[in-house]
Amino acid sequence: MHNDTIAAIATPPGVGGVGVIRVSGSEAFELVLPLFKRPAGQSELPPSHKLTFGHIIDPHTREVLDEVLVAFMRAPHTYTRENVVEIQGHGGPLILRRILHAVLAQGARMANPGEFTMRAFLNGRLDLAQAEAVMDLIGSETEAGQRLALQQLRGRLSDQIQQARQAVLGAIARIEASIDFPEDDIPTPQPEDLQPLIAEAYQLVSSLLAGSEQGRLYRQGVRTAIIGRPNVGKSSILNAFLRTERAIVTPIAGTTRDTVEEAANLRGVPLHLIDTAGITPTDDPVEQIGVQRSRAAAETADVVLLVFDGSEPLTEQDRLVSAELQAMGFGLQAANSDGTISKRPVLLVINKADRDQKIETSELKKLWPEGVFVSTSTFSDAGLRPLEDTLADIVLAGRMLYSESVLVTSTRHQEALRRANGHLQASFHSLDQQLPLDFVSIDLRAAYDALGEVTGETASEDLLDKIFSEFCIGK
Numbered sequence: 160m161h162n163d164t165i166a167a168i169a170t171p172p173g174v175g176g177v178g179v180i181r182v183s184g185s186e187a188f189e190l191v192l193p194l195f196k197r198p199a200g201q202s203e204l205p206p207s208h209k210l211t212f213g214h215i216i217d218p219h220t221r222e223v224l225d226e227v228l229v230a231f232m233r234a235p236h237t238y239t240r241e242n243v244v245e246i247q248g249h250g251g252p253l254i255l256r257r258i259l260h261a262v263l264a265q266g267a268r269m270a271n272p273g274e275f276t277m278r279a280f281l282n283g284r285l286d287l288a289q290a291e292a293v294m295d296l297i298g299s300e301t302e303a304g305q306r307l308a309l310q311q312l313r314g315r316l317s318d319q320i321q322q323a324r325q326a327v328l329g330a331i332a333r334i335e336a337s338i339d340f341p342e343d344d345i346p347t348p349q350p351e352d353l354q355p356l357i358a359e360a361y362q363l364v365s366s367l368l369a370g371s372e373q374g375r376l377y378r379q380g381v382r383t384a385i386i387g388r389p390n391v392g393k394s395s396i397l398n399a400f401l402r403t404e405r406a407i408v409t410p411i412a413g414t415t416r417d418t419v420e421e422a423a424n425l426r427g428v429p430l431h432l433i434d435t436a437g438i439t440p441t442d443d444p445v446e447q448i449g450v451q452r453s454r455a456a457a458e459t460a461d462v463v464l465l466v467f468d469g470s471e472p473l474t475e476q477d478r479l480v481s482a483e484l485q486a487m488g489f490g491l492q493a494a495n496s497d498g499t500i501s502k503r504p505v506l507l508v509i510n511k512a513d514r515d516q517k518i519e520t521s522e523l524k525k526l527w528p529e530g531v532f533v534s535t536s537t538f539s540d541a542g543l544r545p546l547e548d549t550l551a552d553i554v555l556a557g558r559m560l561y562s563e564s565v566l567v568t569s570t571r572h573q574e575a576l577r578r579a580n581g582h583l584q585a586s587f588h589s590l591d592q593q594l595p596l597d598f599v600s601i602d603l604r605a606a607y608d609a610l611g612e613v614t615g616e617t618a619s620e621d622l623l624d625k626i627f628s629e630f631c632i633g634k
């Protein structure tokens with residue numbers, strides 16, 4: 160049922176200054192009013208969208224549960240477009256649970272994860288891409304990610320999708336009018352009538368796809384594993400990125416025994432840095448586990464920083480680690496024009512640049528003929544900058560994020576757009592081959608539906624359930 164009244168604690172678990180209970184649905188006002196006691200003389204419904212002071216009481220025992228501010232918000236100018244009540248109580252978990260239970264005892268139902276936002280979607284306040292942006296906005300780790308989510312929430316992505324859909328619909332309408340009403344002498348559309356409309360849609364979708372790999376980085380972040388033999392400075396590099404002493408650094412090889420994972424911010428892209436024990440032959444059982452975990456970290460990484468000690472000649476262990484990474488498919492990354500990256504990128508970091516350099520660069524070049532090298536030192540504040548710059552180049556493939564750009568950030572959208580473009584291409588092809596217009600129309604419909612999946616017009620119930628179940632309760 161989509162208009163029964165739901166309730167949930169909307170603030171995060173734990174202790175806080177205030178906590179909010181959100182109630183939404185056709186009965187929201189009627190369920191909360193009997194619990195809300197105000198100073199004498201005010202028994203009617205308080206004005207909409209204003210905070211009103213009072214107490215929440217247990218309606219049976221008249222016991223006061225909390226001193227609160229309550230906002231009664233009349234539909235449709237609410238988050239869900241239903242009547243909404245927000246009760247601001249003191250932010251203790253027990254207090255909030257007791258207030259929630261009182262609301263539920265009045266006949267409200269406990270909300271499912273994401274159910275408030277789902278109602279906003281079902282009631283037409285947000286489309287699906289905008290609803291997803293709500294979750295991205297809450298979860299964004301960097302300002303750039305936040306900006307992208309906000310653009311999407313404000314409907315910038317949806318606008319472009321709708322524009323593409325309108326163009327496709329224009330082509331479909333011409334074809335179908337001529338098929339359905341042949342007697343009204345509606346002229347059969349010629350390829351040159353349809354091509355500009357299809358091309359317009361194709362171009363819009365292509366430009367969205369072009370930035371989508373980059374967009375995904377801002378949302379999902381980049382898993383970056385720091386790999387190398389022991390003592391080359393891996394943990395020091397992690398610390399330098401974080402600007403704290405997160406990982407233990409000592410001159411003793413084997414100091415890092417487990418992987419350490421931390422988030423850093425690289426020009427707005429969330430970096431998930433993984434410091435590893437290093438890959439090295441060892442008899443120590445604990446170190447062996449550490450080495451296993453280092454391998455696993457490399458296997459699942461988007462980018463590997465392979466660290467060498469520049470103050471020492473290349474060692475046999477360095478060669479072994481390089482060989483292992485190459486066997487995993489790491490090599491020079493190549494950024495394709497459509498934004499995809501064809502090889503798993505590795506960045507070769509020659510650390511301890513502050514010391515006399517004994518490493519043979521010609522040896523390194525033999526190991527990694529197409530490698531991108533960068534010298535760093537973790538001993539000075541500026542020493543990491545070349546590494547950060549080069550990594551940013553690799554990750555962003557040379558493109559900057561413009562604050563006004565609309566980027567597709569979700570795999571789901573990317574996948575739907577790819578399908579849409581596939582169908583648009585097929586319709587072009589059918590036109591070229593002078594196939595019957597029904598064929599063209601079938602592809603155009605498929606493209607139209609694929610685009611509609613992004614904004615939710617053609618999303619299945621299962622898909623909606625899946626998307627909204629990833630939200631938190633109360634959102």
Ligand SMILES: Nc1nc2c(ncn2[C@@H]2O[C@H](COP(=O)(O)OP(=O)(O)O)[C@@H](O)[C@H]2O)c(=O)[nH]1
Binds near residue numbers: 390392395396415537
């Ligand atoms: N001279 C110099 N020493 C460094 C640098 N980075 C790390 N070290 C030292 O190298 C040793 C090993 O560093 P650590 O980060 O623990 O290496 P890991 O085993 O690869 O994690 C420590 O004594 C560090 O102080 C650097 O840029 N220059």
Ligand SMILES: [Mg+2]
Binds near residue numbers: 407435436
């Ligand atoms: Mg270490």
